[in-house]
Amino acid sequence: MTRGTRHEYDLQTDVLATIVATTPVTKKHAALLTAFATRTDWRAARYVMTRDIYSDWPARVIDGEGREIAPDYRAWIDAQLAEHGSVSAVVDAHRESGYWLTEIRPLLHYFVHDRGGAQDNFAQFAVWEEQEYVERAVFPSDPRWGLPDVNELRRASGNGTEERIERRTLGEPRYALQEATDMQRFVALAGATWHARRQAEGDRRIVERDLATGQDRVLTVRELWPGYDRQRWPGRRFFDDWTDSSAGHAGERACARWTFNTSDYTEPGGGRHLNFVPQWAHTRKIAALKDTHRLNAYGLYGRLNQFDERIGMPFAWYFYGLHGNLVKSGQMERVLEAAEAGLIVLPECDYAVLRRWQQDPYGF
Structure with a gap:
C-alpha cells in the first residue's frame, strides 16, 4: 500500500500516526503497546513479528559538525543535479564541502488487534522502527577512482570510494506508522474486486479453429476452462x-x-x-x-x-x-x-x- 492513500479498509489517521510517532521505542515495544491500549480503540493490540529484510535508505545531508544541510537527501541531490547539470559538476562543486550522508536502518514490526470470531476479523498495524546513523561521506573522496552514475547518486548507493568513519548512531530510534488495515474489509473488497474482474474475463469470447476441418467456433473463456466459476x-x-x-x-x-x-x-x-x-x-x-x-x-x-x-x-x-x-x-x-x-x-x-x-x- 502507498503511505498516505486512504482506502475503504484503511484505519490510518493523523491521530494514530502521531501517537505512534511520539511513542518512544522500548524493549518488547512495551510503551507502544501501552499507547495502543490507553490512547486508541485497539486496546487488545499485541506484537506479532518483525521483518528485518529491508535495505537502509538515505536520509539527510549534514556537515562535519553535524549541522543539517538538507533534511531530504534525494530532494537535495535532484536539486544539485538540476543546478549543475552532471554528476561530475556536482562533485566538483562540493569537493571541499565535507558533507556526510545520514542513513536509516529500518525494521518493520507487525501488531494485530484480534476481534475474534471469523479468522479475518482483525486489524493489522505495520510500524517502522527507524534508527538514523552516519558512516560515509556524500561524495567520493578521490574521484580519480571513478564517479557514480546519475542513478547511483540518486539512490546514494555509492561506488565504494567515499570517505568512511566508524558507524555512529544519531539520536534515538523512532517509530513511524506504515499502514493500519482492517483485514476483514480488505479481504471482502479484494474478493469482490477479484470476482468482478474474473466474471468479466470469463465472458470474453475467443475464436477456436479446428485445424483438421478449418471450421471456427466462438467460445467464452468460461466455456474453455472447466470449473472456471468455481474459482x-x-x-x-x-x-x-x-x-x-x-x-x-x-x-x-x-x-x-x-x-x-x-x-x-x-x-x-x-x-x-x-x-x-x-x-x-x-x-x-x-x-x-x-x-x-x-x-x-x-x-x-x-x-x-x-x-x-x-x-x-x-x-x-x-x-x-x-x-x-x-x-x-x-x-x-x-x-x-x-x-x-x-x-x-x-x-x-x-x-x-x-x-x-x-x-x-x-x-x-
Whole structure:
C-alpha cells in the first residue's frame, strides 16, 4: 500500500500516526503497546513479528559538525543535479564541502488487534522502527577512482570510494506508522474486486479453429476452462481453509501465526488488484523439508507432523505449503494420495481442505 492513500479498509489517521510517532521505542515495544491500549480503540493490540529484510535508505545531508544541510537527501541531490547539470559538476562543486550522508536502518514490526470470531476479523498495524546513523561521506573522496552514475547518486548507493568513519548512531530510534488495515474489509473488497474482474474475463469470447476441418467456433473463456466459476480469490480461501482445518478447530488464530503483506494496485486502464502475501511469524529456525522423495508416504507424513510440532500447531505444514518455501506442493499432493490410498490417516477436516486445494490449487 502507498503511505498516505486512504482506502475503504484503511484505519490510518493523523491521530494514530502521531501517537505512534511520539511513542518512544522500548524493549518488547512495551510503551507502544501501552499507547495502543490507553490512547486508541485497539486496546487488545499485541506484537506479532518483525521483518528485518529491508535495505537502509538515505536520509539527510549534514556537515562535519553535524549541522543539517538538507533534511531530504534525494530532494537535495535532484536539486544539485538540476543546478549543475552532471554528476561530475556536482562533485566538483562540493569537493571541499565535507558533507556526510545520514542513513536509516529500518525494521518493520507487525501488531494485530484480534476481534475474534471469523479468522479475518482483525486489524493489522505495520510500524517502522527507524534508527538514523552516519558512516560515509556524500561524495567520493578521490574521484580519480571513478564517479557514480546519475542513478547511483540518486539512490546514494555509492561506488565504494567515499570517505568512511566508524558507524555512529544519531539520536534515538523512532517509530513511524506504515499502514493500519482492517483485514476483514480488505479481504471482502479484494474478493469482490477479484470476482468482478474474473466474471468479466470469463465472458470474453475467443475464436477456436479446428485445424483438421478449418471450421471456427466462438467460445467464452468460461466455456474453455472447466470449473472456471468455481474459482475464488486465494486470500479468501486462505482464511476459509484455516477455519475449516484442524488449525481452526483447535482455536488457532491466523493473525497470531501469520502477518499479511497487502498490496492495492490500479492499472493505467483502471483495473484494480488487491492482494496479500502471507508471512509466517515463527521466530525459531525452521528448516525446509528436503529429500523427502526418498521417504515412503508414512515417513513423509511423519516429517510433516514433526514440522507441525516445531511450529506449535496442527496442520501447519499445509499453510506453509501454500507459501511454498519450506513445504512444497508435491509433498502436499503425496500426502493426499497416501490418504486416499489408506496408507495414512488424516483428520477428516484436513482431508477435505487438502482435497479442495488439489482440485483447485492456489498459493502465494
